[in-house]
Amino acid sequence: MKNTLKPLNTKQIAQQRIDILFKQANTIGKTNPTLATEYIKTAQKVAMSARFPLPKKYKHRICKHCKTLLITGFNCRIRIQQKREPHIVATCLNCGYNSRIPLKKKKKERAKIEQTPNISHETPR
Ligand SMILES: [Zn+2]
Numbered sequence: 001m002k003n004t005l006k007p008l009n010t011k012q013i014a015q016q017r018i019d020i021l022f023k024q025a026n027t028i029g030k031t032n033p034t035l036a037t038e039y040i041k042t043a044q045k046v047a048m049s050a051r052f053p054l055p056k057k058y059k060h061r062i063c064k065h066c067k068t069l070l071i072t073g074f075n076c077r078i079r080i081q082q083k084r085e086p087h088i089v090a091t092c093l094n095c096g097y098n099s100r101i102p103l104k105k106k107k108k109e110r111a112k113i114e115q116t117p118n119i120s121h122e123t124p125r
Contacts, residue, residue: 063097076092
């Protein structure tokens with residue numbers, strides 16, 4: 001059977017595949033974390049080959065160190081830090097890696113923060 005649908009461009013195909021992979025990883029994350037990690041690695045490869053960054057909503061759910069899918073209350077501990085720039089600290093309970101997710105403010109407020117001299121380090125994007 002030939003596919004009669006309008007052909008999608010690479011980016012759209014990649015995005016769809018990433019969505020599917022993450023959905024699958026989410027479903028099996030608690031029962032089969034190893035397979036979930038494989039799905040994530042595949043999703044990252046898909047994004048890389050299509051040359052676009054992984055959407056932030058997904059990026060923040062992957063441990064940068066061991067690539068595990070972070071599931072709050074299962075393999076991930078979430079803490080909110082209010083000191084200096086408010087941010088979320090997500091600790092991967094698999095490898096102990098801490099990822100910092102800045103809580104973004106509105107652009108105007110953010111500009112003010114960036115001008116404050118005490119804040120020297122920023123999480124690279
Ligand atoms: Zn980890």
